[in-house]
């Protein structure tokens with residue numbers, strides 16, 4: 001079984017379409033979406049439609065929570081808040097309701113998925129350091145935990161000791177447990193503007209992170225035309 005695990009699409013339809021084409025080329029069996037379908041980008045409705053088409057295994061991100069009114073906008077920075085308010089105006093009640101129904105955690109096979117953390121997913125804290133990861137291994141309750149949220153692909157492996165690395169390919173050894181951040185489809189922030197997602201192959205016992213080029217010009221122009229903050233388009237070129 002091959003699972004495509006993708007996160008943080010942020011209403012970037014061009015990045016999502018490119019990632020889907022890459023998944024189709026490689027061949028995957030199931031799809032898991034780790035949330036933040038919307039917020040920042042200019043295509044919230046079409047992105048929600050495309051994600052729902054492929055999977056019902058979707059967890060809520062902090063932007064999804066904010067846009068359906070479950071999270072206050074105050075902690076968001078100005079750009080995120082403006083984009084969230086714009087997105088609320090774009091989505092009809094049915095889509096808002098769909099966001100409202102998303103769970104915080106989902107499990108399948110020997111995998112557990114959340115947007116942010118396993119300990120208290122509703123807080124949307126970050127797992128950035130080995131210490132954060134170590135605390136969170138307790139909450140995974142499965143062999144592999146997948147996360148998004150930071151928009152930076154990275155993995156942590158519990159072997160004899162905790163290993164922390166940015167390798168694109170993770171080959172699991174017997175007894176390994178892993179926590180993998182698959183990066184962001186629609187707004188990468190690791191200085192690489194290409195869309196990021198992961199494939200977990202249960203037979204190979206591997207997780208591979210793939211990077212995909214997409215039409216940034218179109219995605220950025222839609223952001224400018226929508227009247228969203230221009231920085232949200234500019235940052236796509238920098239992968240920041």
Ligand code: ZN
Nearest residue numbers: 008036061149
């Ligand atoms: Zn995000």
